[in-house]
Amino acid sequence: MRFIEKGPNIPEALLRDHEDGNLVLFCGAGVSYPAGLPGFKTLVDKIYQICETNRTAYPLENQAYENGQYDTTLELLERRLPEQNENAFQMRKAIRKALRPNLKKPNALETHKAILRLSKNKDNKIRLVTTNFDKLFQKAAQEERIKLPYCKAPLLLLPKKGQWEGITYLHGLLPTPRNDKDLLNLVLTSGDFGRAYLTERWAARFVHELFRQYSICFIGYSINDPILRYMMDAMYADHHKGKRTPKAWAFGSYKSNEYELMETSWRAKGVEPILYEELDSASSSHEHLHATLRRWGESYRDGLRGKLAVITRNAGSRPISNTQPDLATEQMVWALSDETGKPAEKFSQMTGKEIFDNWFNIIKDRFFDVYNNKPLHVSKLCPVQIVNTKPLTGKLPIVHYHLAKWLSSNLDKPLLLDWVAKQGGFLHEELKTMIIQNINNHHTHQKQKFLPKGPSLPNQPTTQAELPIIKKIWKLVLQGMVSNVKITNTAGSPTNDISKPKLDIITKSHIETAISPLVSVYHPYTSLIEIDNDEVKQYANKMMKSTPIHWSVCLPVEITTLQKYNLESLNRSKNQCIILIEMYEHALIRALDLIEYLSDNTDKAKSKLIEFIQFDDLGYKYISEEWTVLLYLIRKSWSACMNFDNTHARHLIERWLSFPYTIFKRLALDAARNKDCIPTSIWASWFADQSKNIMWTPSLQNEVNKIINQRGEELHGQPELWNAIQREIGRFYFSTDTAMEHRGFTKKELAWLNIKEFQSKGLPLSEETLDLLKDINADSTNEFSKLKKRVLSNSYPITFRSILVSKDFLEYRDDVPEGLVPTVEWLSTREQRRKRKPFTNWKEKCQNSLDICMNALSEALTHGNFPEKEWEEFLEVLDHTENSKEYWTPVWKDLGSLEDNNFNSIVNTLSSWTLSISEQEKGDKSFLLNACKIIFRSLTKQSADNIEHRGDNYPEHSINSPAGKLSATLINVYLSMNEHSNDSSRSEVLELLNSVLDQSDGEINITKAIFGLQLTYLYDKNADWTTEKVVSMLDWRIADRASMVWQGFFASNIMHETLVNQKTFKENLLACSVKYQHLGVYKENCCLFMVYIALEKIGGYNKDELMGFFAKLPKEGVEKLIIAIRQALQDAGDRREEHWKNRTKPFWVEYIPKDREKMSDNFVMELAKIIPLTGKEFKSAYEKLNGYLHPIIHIDYITYLLKESGACKHSPTEALSFLNKIFDARAPYLSDDFKECLDEIELSNPKFTENDAFVRLKGEYQRLGTTNF
DSSP states (O other): OOSSTTOOOOOHHHHHHHHTTOEEEEEOGGGGGGGTOOOHHHHHHHHHHHTTOOGGGSHHHHHHHHTTOHHHHHHHHHHHSOOSGGGTTHHHHHHHHHTOOOTTSTTTTHHHHHHHHHTBOTTSOBEEEEOOOSOHHHHHHHHHTOOOOEEETTSOOOOOTTTOOEEEETTOOOOOGGGGGGGGGSOOSHHHHHIIIIISOHHHHHHHHHHHHSEEEEESOOTTOHHHHHHHHHHHHHHTTTOOOOOEEEEEEEOTTOHHHHHHHHHHTTOEEEEEEOSOTTTTOOHHHHHHHHHHHHHHHHHHHHHHHHHHHHTTSOOSOSSSOOHHHHHHHHHHTOTTOHHHHHHHTOOOHHHHHHHHHHHHHHHSOTTOOSOOSSOSOOOOOSEESSOBOSOOOHHHHHHHHHHHTTTTOHHHHHHHHHHTSEEBHHHHHHHHHHHHHTTTOGGGTTOOSSSOGGGSOSOTTHHHHHHHHHHHHHTTOBOOOOOOOOTTSGGGTTTSSSOOHHHHHHHHHHHOOEEEEEOTTHHHHTSSOHHHHHHHHHHHHHSOOEEEEEOSSOHHHHHHHOGGGGOOSHHHHHHHHHHHHHHHHHHHHHHHHHOOGGGHHHHHHHHHOOGGGOSSSSOSSGGGHHHHHHHHHHHHHHHHOHHHHHHHHHHHHHSSSHHHHHHHHHHTTOTTTSOHHHHHHHHHOTTTTTTTOGGGHHHHHHHHHHHGGGGGGOHHHHHHHHHHHHHHHHOSOOTTOOTTOOHHHHHHHHHHHHHTTTOOOOHHHHHHHHHHHTOOOHHHHHHHHHHHHOSSOOOHHHHHSOHHHHHTEEOOOSSHHHHHHHHHTHHHHTTTOOEESHHHHHHHOHHHHHHHHHHHHHTTOOOHHHHHHHHHHHHTSTTOHHHHHHHHHHHTTSOHHHHHHTHHHHHHHHHHHHTOSSSOOTTHHHHHHHHHHHHHHSOSTTOOOOTTOHHHHHHTSHHHHHHHHHHHHHHHOOTTSOHHHHHHHHHHHHHHHHOOSHHHHHTHHHHHHTHHHHHHHOHHHHHHHTGGGGOTTSHHHHHHHHHHHHHHOOOOHHHHTSHHHHHHHHGGGTTGGGGGGGHHHHHHHHHHHHHHTOTTOOHHHHHHHHHTOOHHHHHHHHHHHHHHHHHTGGGHHHHIIIIIHHHHHHTSOOOGGGOOHHHHHHHHHHHHHTGGGHHHHHHHHGGGOOOBSOOHHHHHHHHHHTHHHHSHHHHHHHHHHHBOTTOSOBOHHHHHHHHHHHHHOGGGGGOHHHHHHHHHHHHHBGGGO
């Protein structure tokens, strides 16, 4: 994890070893840089300077120095220098002078203090090794009041666990001036290293034991440090003897573009690098390293308290990305992973939608997704599954327990429910217990509306209906009845047992599993939440508040898998049919139970679906919801059962009538149409039975009418039953109950309709029924008269549709009869009825009987009949029908022979159809050229008087007009031609394209925009023709024509480097700034196009030409220009700083017009957005652009960008000046981001609280801040 932004990413294993007390920090010269002490190379330089000798005068010394062998250099120097009398130990005395620290420097000892903190184990003992000679660790310990035992070379205590503590000066410690002889104990020269590691080996023995007992982290060493070389040689001496391979890490810096090289180099030494970028190589300050050590030391010092502070500090922060961890995310995961579980427990007590939205994806991915490759930081913990496709048991680790508790406190979040369903829906037993407790705790508190504990009332959804739905679904989750995961077709599936002669217990178990309904849930906006885009997330969050969770009843397996089970083939005997029917019934009842349990006022469609299901349409391929396939299976098994035993099949029907769900009654009535199973006396008695109420139940009317239509005549032989039915009609008519009135029909109308239905079967009416009919007919109200007229005038019988479809619609509907000849007659007389009955089922007829409809239309044409509307609907259906290629040529044969007036009437539909065909890859399209010719001829004859010219958007107007579709079709035909195409056909297409382009008025003229839209493709296809015929039309000397083509080109906005450098194109492109208003709604696209040319330095456009273009833009154009610049910078992502320096800043200097009259308020707002987008270059950007800023009323998005940029931390002075400059006292409110910016500025330097601008802005926030509303 990282402790600071852009700091080194410390590996999980290192942090784990450190927290376990198994890590020793091994410190080199780099840790003393903040105190002004040198590294080895600089130390050598200082020694030569102090000894007043010139290295370059001695070739051997100079060569060793140049080779980086600084220990050898000092060995040669010490041998050369005189060592008598006052010159004794001259070289070594120089070390004392060279290592004088500057403790007045900022943070001189802070790194040492941090390392001391980090070196302290759980027993409060320090274990630390350094090769430095200075006494800075002792000084730091003194200031921190830490007792620091030490030992120094050559008398070293071996680092055995339990026996070793304190700091070990492995290469010695600077002695006092009175003990100059002790300078010889310093390991400095190559001879010293030889004694320490090779001959006397006291350093080697220490290193061997250290590496055997502990993991090591090197701090303050460079990659080529000779000290590191000696130690690593010693470390691997044991390794080659077959002993334990030590774990070693090292902090190391890298320069820009050298990361991989440094990583490889360190690993070649057997060390795992922890790299950080060296920002200022000249000063070698290594600030990222020192700041990391300081922050790490503070966190470790604070221990559990520090981790709890991380939770408090970061819980309200929004992670930058779910896939790329940012600093807050890493620190949160690190803190939450603490094995005491205390940070996780604290987090579990935090509620609020913002906290949930911020951290849900992180928590589930890092702690509960066992298949996720994102590791847990600083923890021995592995991700634990708490939701699966099967029950989970056992005890959760303490961390996961508290995080599961946090999840259970957010049951009102659709995102959580959606995730649980996607994981399989079966909860870990401990999470299950938590959810039960949560639901029970709120069961009696109706006012809380199923909210988690805590003060965060904004959590509640805005719709009152959603709360019960979510609660109901969670209760189903607890029962294992919710899952979005489908069971795959495994080796044990029913397909493998299908050949068995009997339904054994295994096969039945598999079938029950496959057909047992579950609830599938989803929220339509949950997927948007996971997108790393703030605007998308904000929109998704907004929509989730107002959109209820969606649910449906489904089956555990895919329908295609269920189809492969071939369950119908199991109906091989009466007993198997009975067993299967009972299984299907049980599954269907469960599905209906689920629908009833979850349905409320918002789910009327769910219950209406049951009412409108058409049994004849059921099957594996035609289902509206998965569970309805159970109806298909029941009907299939019942039919098989009837073939074995009519009596039992009849008993099944009678049982279905007793079930509480209407769908079973519908199944019973549907089956009763079978004469061999249900005698007349039975179904007629049902109709006559008042208690069953079959004739008047709205959802049964489909099946009732089917029985009457198919079996009504049978009542001729059952006079008693017929009379009983008539009495039931009378009873209903005179009853006072209005609950059975259906879909706007009165009881009078329903009774009359049923009488007429039976009367149409030739049944005699009783005296009572005749009197009733006479009474009904006496009604002369307009509505009832219309109903009677409609029914009596139609030759087809009253059907289910006449009951269910509204009366007004039926009155104006003209249905197509069955058969070719009746359809031809219907088409021939359609015009006579069109005004009186404008609605038909012709489109549905075309969808179901395309051949009959095409033949009928063709036959009608031979009789001189052209039903325009029906042709249009036929072509529309044909266009959306797969494998309709065989119809193309015969349809065109009919339409191509139409008279002009008929052809003109459908030219729009016809041009859409031909365009659609031209876009398809396969099929015989040879007729298209002829079709385009006839369409072109038709369009040229039309008057141009009524054509509306849309000068602001020619492309949109063109592509939606017949002429535009014609042009697009022709271009598609031409572009699809290859070298094998017929030359004459190619010439014909070009000739027709030329004719289209030559039109100077009418609808065809405007379609020049289509050629602009396709300009780059045409240029690739035929540059010469395109240059002559299309590029030439870009010439602004004919402005109206050029406007059409340029708008088309900018609508596509495709860069083609050869085209943009073509002379005519380039000249007129540069003139677009003068003709800016002619570009309509594509002005911004033009600016984007030119900005791209300038930023990417597209060849052929020099600086003066581009400057001229931008300078001539009007005020509106300059505003679009700055938007394009800001957008390009924003799109640069993590390379924005580089983009600012190399692209945006030069563009601003060279091309942006600095005329203040052209700088609108929107221009200034976009300019203000650019500054924080530059990140670390904020100071540079502000200095360059601040002179053009002024107060802006709405700055909430700008302050958000400023906060995210980090400028308030690294450039607080400029950030404060920026805020002061853009703040407008007229602002209606100030966002929380504004306050956070001020807080960060204050945190960077408390003296800002005395700054006038800061005081002013702080006061304005107190007046206008959102927290005050």
